[in-house]
Amino acid sequence: MKVTFIGLGIMGSRMAANLLKHQINLTVFNRSKDAMIPLVNAGAKSANSIQEAVQEADVVISMLSTPIVVESVFIEDGKALDHFKEGAIWIDCSTVNPSFSKKMEVTARQRKISFIDAPVAGTKPHAENAELVFFVGGQEATVEKVHPILAMMGKKIMHLGDNGMGSKFKMLVNMMLAQSMIIFSETILLGEKMGLDKSFLLNTIPNLVVSAPFTKFKASMIAADDYAVQFPLEWMHKDLHLASQTAYEYQQPLLLANLAKEMYANAVKKGYSRLDFAAIHKFLEEK
Numbered sequence: 001m002k003v004t005f006i007g008l009g010i011m012g013s014r015m016a017a018n019l020l021k022h023q024i025n026l027t028v029f030n031r032s033k034d035a036m037i038p039l040v041n042a043g044a045k046s047a048n049s050i051q052e053a054v055q056e057a058d059v060v061i062s063m064l065s066t067p068i069v070v071e072s073v074f075i076e077d078g079k080a081l082d083h084f085k086e087g088a089i090w091i092d093c094s095t096v097n098p099s100f101s102k103k104m105e106v107t108a109r110q111r112k113i114s115f116i117d118a119p120v121a122g123t124k125p126h127a128e129n130a131e132l133v134f135f136v137g138g139q140e141a142t143v144e145k146v147h148p149i150l151a152m153m154g155k156k157i158m159h160l161g162d163n164g165m166g167s168k169f170k171m172l173v174n175m176m177l178a179q180s181m182i183i184f185s186e187t188i189l190l191g192e193k194m195g196l197d198k199s200f201l202l203n204t205i206p207n208l209v210v211s212a213p214f215t216k217f218k219a220s221m222i223a224a225d226d227y228a229v230q231f232p233l234e235w236m237h238k239d240l241h242l243a244s245q246t247a248y249e250y251q252q253p254l255l256l257a258n259l260a261k262e263m264y265a266n267a268v269k270k271g272y273s274r275l276d277f278a279a280i281h282k283f284l285e286e287k
C-alpha cells in the first residue's frame with residue numbers, strides 16, 4: 001500500500017515518522033520543503049509538487065492547519081483531488097468544521113475517491129509516541145481498510161458514524177479545552193491576587209474534582225513561564241471560530257465559547273499565535 005502524507009507541521013511530521021517505523025511505503029509533501037528532510041532521511045520519498053505527491057497513492061493523509069488551507073491544497077490552487085488514483089482513500093486529520101468535512105466527502109466522491117474525517121485528540125508528545133486518539137467519521141468499509149494505518153499513529157480509533165461525525169466530536173472537545181484553560185487561568189490569577197501561594201495553587205487546583213485533568217500539564221508551563229508550543233494558540237482561536245460558525249449553521253446559541261474566542265483573538269493580536277494555547281494565561285496576566 002502506498003501512503004502519502006501532506007502537511008508536516010508539529011503534528012504531521014511526527015505522525016508521518018511513526019508510519020515509517022512500520023516500514024510503510026511513504027511519500028511526503030509540505031509547502032516548506034525543509035520539513036521533508038528528516039523524513040526523507042528516515043526512508044520517505046519526497047514529492048516535488050502536490051500533484052506528484054498524490055498521483056500514485058492508495059491512501060492520502062492530510063494534516064493541515066485550517067479548512068481554507070485544505071480547500072486550497074486539494075480543490076482550488078493545488079487541485080490535488082484531480083490527480084488522485086480512482087478508488088484511493090483520503091483521510092483528513094486536520095481540525096476543520098463538520099460541514100466542511102461533509103463538503104470534502106461529496107467533492108471526493110464525485111471523483112470516485114473515498115473520504116474520511118479523522119481529527120485527533122492529543123498534542124505534540126502524543127503524536128510523537130503514537131498515542132493519539134482518532135475521532136473518525138466515514139463509511140465502515142473505508143474505516144476498516146485504513147484502521148491499521150491509523151493504529152500506527154494512535155492508541156485509540158473511535159469510529160463515531162458517517163462523514164462529519166469525527167469533526168463534530170473534535171470540535172466539542174476543543175470547545176471544552178479552550179474554555180477550561182481560561183477558567184483555570186482566571187482562578188490562578190485571582191488566587192494569587194488574594195495572597196495564596198502560586199505554587200500551592202498550581203500544584204493543588206489541577207487535582208481537584210472540579211478541574212479539567214489536562215490543567216496538570218499546563219500548570220508546569222505557567223510555573224516556568226515557558227509556553228513553548230505544543231498546540232499553537234492561533235489554532236485554538238481557529239477552532240473556536242469553527243465552533244461559532246457551526247453553531248450558526250445549527251442555530252444554536254453559543255455564549256461562552258464566543259467570548260472565549262474573542263479572548264484568544266486578542267492574544268493572537270498581541271503576537272501569541274505561535275505560543276502554546278496555555279499562553280492565554282500570560283495574556284490574562286499582562287492585561
Ligand SMILES: NC(=O)c1ccc[n+]([C@@H]2O[C@H](COP(=O)([O-])OP(=O)(O)OC[C@H]3O[C@@H](n4cnc5c(N)ncnc54)[C@H](OP(=O)(O)O)[C@@H]3O)[C@@H](O)[C@H]2O)c1
Nearest residue numbers: 007008009010011031032064065094095123124230231235
Ligand atoms: N498541535 C496540536 O497539539 C494539535 C492537536 C490536535 C489537532 N491539531 C490540528 O492539527 C492541524 C495541524 O496542526 P499543527 O499543530 O501540526 O500545525 P502547524 O505546526 O502550524 O502545521 C500546519 C501545517 O499546515 C501547512 N500549511 C499552512 N498553511 C498552508 C498553506 N497556505 N498552504 C499549504 N500548507 C500550509 C504547514 O506548512 P508549512 O510547514 O509550510 O507552514 C504545516 O504543514 C490543525 O488543524 C490543528 O488544529 C493540532
